Amino acid sequence: MCVLRETAANAQAIRECAARGIKAIVLAAGGFSEVDEEGEALQEEIKKAIAEAGVRVIGPNTSGHTSTPHKFTSSFFPLGKIPRGNISYIAQTGNFATHTMRYIITGEHFGVARVVGLGNKVDVDECEILEYCMDDPETKAIFVYLESFKRPRRFMQIASEATRIKPVILLKSGNTSEGARAAMAHTAALASDDRIIDAALKKAGVTRVYKYSHLFQTAKALSTMPLPRGNRVSYLAPSGAMLVILADLCRTHWQLEVPDLEEKTRRRLQEISPTYIRMRNPVDIWASATVQGVEFGYREGMEAVLKDPNIDAVIPILMLTDETGVPALDFIVELAQKYREKPIYVTFSGEKKHMVAAKEFLEKRGVPTFPLIEEPFEVLSILARCRRAMDRP
Amino acid sequence: MCVLRETAANAQAIRECAARGIKAIVLAAGGFSEVDEEGEALQEEIKKAIAEAGVRVIGPNTSGHTSTPHKFTSSFFPLGKIPRGNISYIAQTGNFATHTMRYIITGEHFGVARVVGLGNKVDVDECEILEYCMDDPETKAIFVYLESFKRPRRFMQIASEATRIKPVILLKSGNTSEGARAAMAHTAALASDDRIIDAALKKAGVTRVYKYSHLFQTAKALSTMPLPRGNRVSYLAPSGAMLVILADLCRTHWQLEVPDLEEKTRRRLQEISPTYIRMRNPVDIWASATVQGVEFGYREGMEAVLKDPNIDAVIPILMLTDETGVPALDFIVELAQKYREKPIYVTFSGEKKHMVAAKEFLEKRGVPTFPLIEEPFEVLSILARCRRAMDRP
Secondary structure, rough: OOOEEEOOOOOOHHHHHHHHOOOOOEEEOOOOOOOHHHHHHHHHHHHHHHHHHHEEOOOOOOEEEOOOOEEEEEEOOOOOOOEEEEEEEOOOOOHHHHHHHHHHHHHHHEEEEEEEEEOOOOOOOOHHHHHHHOOOOOEEEEEEEOOOOOOOOHHHHHHHHHHHHEEEEEEEOOOOHHHHHHHHHHHOOOOOOOOHHHHHHHHOOOOOOOOOOOOOOHHHHHHHOOOOOOOEEEEEEEEEEHHHHHHHHHHOOOOOOOOOOOHHHHHHHHHHHOOOOOOOOEOOOOHHHHHHHHHHHHHHHHHHHHHOOOOOOEEEEEEEEEOOOOOOOOOOOHHHHOOOOEEEOOOEEEOHHHHHHHHHHHHHHOOOOOOOOHHHHHHHHHHHHHHHHOOOO | EEOOOOOOOOOOHHHHHHOOOEEEEEEEEOOOOOOOOHHHHHHHHHHHHHHHHOOEEOOOOOEEEEEEEOOOOOOOOOOOOEEEEEEEEEEOOOHHHHHHHHHHHHHHHEEEEEEEEEOOOOOOOHHHHHHHHHHHHOOOOEEEOOOOOOOOOHHHHHHHHHHHHHOEEEEEEOOOHHHHHHHHHHOOOOOOHHHHHHHHHHOOOOEEOOOOOOHHHHHHHHHHHOOOOOOEEEEEEEOHHHHHHHHHHHHOOOOOEEEOHHHHHHHHHOOOOOOOOOOOOEEEHHHHHHHHHHHHHHHHHHHHHHHOOOOOOOEEEEEEEEOOOOOOOOOHHHHHHOOOOOEEEEEEOOOHHHHHHHHHHHHOOOOOOOOOOOOOHHHHHHHHHHHHHHHHO
């Protein structure tokens, strides 16, 4: 393999590589169709040279690709050791080989399997990488960022297979005139009619997202937790207002159900709480935590709803302040290990330094956390859509 | 003034307070209409005692109220010194006197003027506090959380006045059957038809939000920055993908414009950038930052768009990694001081520890920051709605 970085990345260089028996080339250099007409002409020449020489090429205008199982990267960005994990990225941007990967490593504590920056897709495109990741035992979930589809029909074809096997989450941008203009400058991507794309993606079972942050927040949630079996959530909050606000949002914004609990579960919750709180879903945990201790309240409350067959995922909103006492959080790690089929996503209220410490402690032990109380619900909403796609007839 | 905390908070206690010449009472104790019928009967007795004794009462079921200009709090939660600022909260929850205030103090670095936990609103209600805050020179913006309106007509009446003077941002919850059930358990609030409420709030110029986090993220943005003059944003990103994704979201989700820049601005941006990037709005700053230095690129780029009359607010997405060099950030503080009529909201990409340090540095100097790239746009979207309300005929 050969990585061509500078302006020497031209058709002649490709022919020379081929003559030396090199079969795979990464064209890191930019200055092609994303810049101007001259660049577009150069890119056409490269295309011809590739076809003639019979080599495979990623790029141009790419920051490279990474495979942690192979301990390999072609990225020019000195990331150091990239943690190995089960998340794969296919991206029409170099971010996931550069600054966003730096953020993931330092801020989100999960690892990756394969990461491909597609660049201008003169040869290798998203279809081939998607097909590879679909059958890749190292890849649990596939995250895709695209500004254009090189072969839309083929993509939808592979996606309809892949989405039955593992989650495929896609951010397709450049859908508005504003976005299309920016996309043209970035990767020379042409806007397509978003309604047609949207319908095709739905049919293919692809879960579409719109926020960049969801590409790593959802990945973190999947990397150590199972895909939820459905959209039925139980959450435990230390505040009545939070219970109410989140119940509204589950219904109006997130397509999440907050179902009734089994009689047995309700009885158990009532046992651990003062009688003046009527325990149900969502769970008003603070009276219990005040009377019985913060750890006891959350532990027993979480275990009760984790056991309930009506619940697919559990979100505790931990209250962490010196005034009310900050518990050791091993109990959450233990619950996650005991109830492996149900995801637990943790969020917080209270003192920043305790939230930072809790994130560090829990994420290093496989429990994803989210600083703001809405974030784990948004992630669950996305993953419940992945589940529906996977279970479709 | 007297704070009644325990079960002694009954009608008899109110009469005794009045007999001793006490005019103002905070009923911190719970156990009233939010619990059961017996509690509701007790609350009715209290109501009668209040009317007879001619005292004013906040609560019951409240965590108290705070006024930093008076160096006063009736909260039972030992928060220590609450930082003085220009944001006021009127809330049908105790959170803003307890754990959320703890989070604001330790995580969001802004101060408050008046904070009132309304509780069950047996006497003092949101209308009176809103009227007070409207004319309060210490209050720059009013944030309201309600589960019910005690006097809806009166509220809308005051709100239509207040929203012409300063931003009034409201989260009204309990709008869905799920939320209403939770609200009933929390503050015995009765659900009302949300469509009617929504139309009345719009007419009164109240800016409605749905996420709890927006109650403090938007407050932070307002506490040191001016209300934007409109919804026209310029942002500077180190990544083409971010430019494209955010341009789409501005249009589809946030009702923000990303307008063309003046010829003069474009010329200046082109001067500071290599020619292969065509500079425009949104601003692709990374080539400039790479060639001319990160500080130079962002400083000159930000100043150019801050000067442009087509732009109401500027959002730099700072790339902070050791590999590319982390600049001193004084230049952003200086730009904020020089262009006081335009808000600057900062967000990041790159290494977590540098983001944490940048947040600490900038927020202590009056420049609000947001960890995820979508957050400052969501906040700007809310504040542009406040501006429209304020400017309405």
